[in-house]
Structure formats: C-alpha cells, structure tokens
Amino acid sequence: MSEGSRYPRAAPLEGLQYLTIAISGEVGEFANEVKKALRDDGGELTPMRRDNLHAELGDVLWYLVAICRELGVSLEFIIKKNKAKLDQRRASVGGGNVC
Numbered sequence: 001m002s003e004g005s006r007y008p009r010a011a012p013l014e015g016l017q018y019l020t021i022a023i024s025g026e027v028g029e030f031a032n033e034v035k036k037a038l039r040d041d042g043g044e045l046t047p048m049r050r051d052n053l054h055a056e057l058g059d060v061l062w063y064l065v066a067i068c069r070e071l072g073v074s075l076e077f078i079i080k081k082n083k084a085k086l087d088q089r090r091a092s093v094g095g096g097n098v099c
C-alpha cells in the first residue's frame with residue numbers, strides 16, 4: 001500500500017481495530033457533508049458539496065480496501081459475496097430492495 005497506509009499492527013487485531021475506527025471516522029465525515037448541505041445549502045447538493053462527498057467516499061473506499069487486505073480478501077470477493085446474499089434474500093421475499 002502507499003505511504004499513507006502505515007498504521008499500528010503489533011498486536012493481533014490491532015490493524016483491524018485501527019482501520020475500523022478510521023473508516024467510521026470517514027463515514028462520519030461523509031455524513032457531516034450531508035448535514036452541511038441540509039443546514040447551509042438549503043437542502044441542495046452544490047458542486048462544492050458534491051465534490052466534498054466524492055472525496056469522503058474515496059476516503060471510505062480507501063479504508064474499505066485496507067480492511068479487505070487486513071482480512072486477506074479482495075474487494076471483488078466481498079462484492080460478489082454480498083451480491084449472492086442479496087440475490088438469495090430477494091428470491092425469498094419476491095424481489096424489491098432487500099439491503
């Protein structure tokens with residue numbers, strides 16, 4: 001991983017703990033941008049706000065990929081596994097949004 005990928009990993013699960021806290025923080029930053037759109041932008045997504053949301057999603061994605069690596073799986077594996085789970089759930093409830 002890149003220069004920015006250094007994080008504590010001395011104890012078992014320490015890397016996973018660190019990354020879990022980090023991704024939670026990034027999801028919070030995303031939510032904060034949505035809050036600012038509601039509070040400061042009249043409930044609209046301005047180009048600047050949309051750009052900020054894109055940046056925060058990138059941060060979330062970065063940590064998601066790091067967590068996958070920590071768990072020894074690829075992001076593609078997780079996507080396929082989740083699709084299979086949703087397909088099975090959708091089949092059991094007869095379609096619709098089942099996430």
Ligand SMILES: [Mg+2]
Nearest residue numbers: 026029056059
């Ligand atoms: Mg961020």
